[in-house]
Amino acid sequence: MQSFRALGRHLDLIPAAINRQLSEIDIARGRQEAFARQHPAALESLQQAALIQSVEASNAIENITAPKKRLEEIVAQKTTPRNRSEAEIAGYRAVLDTIHSSAAHIPFTANIVRQLHRDLYQFAAQPGGNWKVSDNIVTEERPDGSVAVRFTPVSSYETPGAMDELHQRFNETWEADHHHRLLLAGAYTLDFLIIHPFADGNGRMSRLLSLLLLYEGGYEVGRFISIEKLIERSKETYYDALAGSTVAWHEGEHDLQPWLSYFLGVLTAAYREFEPRAAAVTSGRGSKAELVKTFVRSNISDSFTFAEAKRAAPGVSDEYIRQVLRQLRDAGIIEGTGAGRGAGWHRLRRDF
Structure with a gap:
């Protein structure tokens, strides 16, 4: 709630770089909406690919995984969970479906957040939906095995x-409409993460709530491009941005800009990926080549795998993807790394 206590200090003077991000996103939003109206059936394959990627990526960030075939069966609701990881994956898929289908009709209240958390754990042995009853800390494991504190959340008593x-101040500013709603969504997500209101599932809930706010604000690219996948690809940048905006949060002296820049950067990347993917499902091979090239150009990390390129290009054959990657390699745009199962690609430049 600290970001909203002094919202003017954070949002009245927005850096030019963030204004440029907002402008690009708003322009791309208009193009995405027009394409969705003109080609609704053509986007169904993108929606299914994004659904699988979102469920997989958001859980993988928290080290919750399942074999690919099992995950796809769970997402398609063709099986029931067999273990804790699969139960949490199934819960995420259920909440995501609720947001996809009913975002416009979901009141954004603290009680609704608890209900969505309850649904997130509906298949798990431990029920959700309750605020934490003991204090928690957010840590990271360093390469040498030591554990460091990322930040200290709000106490359980104050949660x-x-x-x-947070919800009172957010809803008041949302309705007042004095600030760009993407900035308000980003500020809410940061405050939610630092409050860390649940004993478990806070990261996944933050991504679900971000998506809900984006939909309520009219930014629906997350239906077609997995925002969670983009966050997974840029996980280190995500943590760096979070670290940059958590310092002095409890005192109300934090800097919201690092987090907002990251938040908007992910959304910008989603819209940049949408257009070539949408064109590829309605056009020929030239558009499919551009689909692969756009992934290479816009991927947040310089390093990527063939599997990531394949997931970014639904409907494009493996051999055609390999052909495009070889062409980019021969042009000096990417280079191969590793061998065997560890093989991958590294981007050398974006200007192509």
Whole structure:
């Protein structure tokens, strides 16, 4: 709630770089909406690919995984969970489906957040839907095996009041419409993460709530491009941005800009990926080549695998993807790395 206590300090003077991001996103949003109206059936394959990627990526960030075939069966609701990881994956898929189908009709209240968390754990042995009852900390494991504290969340005692205040202040500013709604969505996500209101599932809930706010604000690219996948690809940048905006948050002296820049950067990348993917499902081989090239050009990380390129190009054959990657390699745009199962690609430049 700290970001909303002094919102003017954070949002009244927005850096030019963030204004440029907002402008690009708003222009791309208009193109995406027009394409969705003109080719609704053609986008169904993108929606299915994005659904699988979102469920897989958001859980993988928290080290919750399942074999690919099992994950696809769970997402398609063709099987029931067999273990804890599969139960949490199934819960994420259920909440994501609720947001996809009903975002416009979901009131954004603290109680709704608890209900969505309850649904996230509907298949798990431990029920969800309750605020944490003991204090928690957010840590990271360093390469040498030591554990460091990323940040200290709001105490369990203060959490109910903090969530009520966050939602009251957020909804007031959302309705007032004095600030760009993407900035408000980003500010909410940061405050939610630092409050860390649940004993478990806070990261996944933050991504679900971000998507809900984007949909309520009219930014629906997440239906066709997995925003969670983009976050997974840029996980280190995600943590760097979070670190840059958590310092002095409890005192209300934090800097919201690092987090907003990252938040908008992910959304920008999603819209940049949407156009060539949408064109590829309605056009020929030239568009399919551009689909692969756009993934290479816009991928947040310089390193990527063939599997990632394949997931970014639904409907494009493996051999054709390999052909395009070889062409980019021969042009000095990417280079191969590793061998065997560890093989991958590294981007050398974006200007192509």
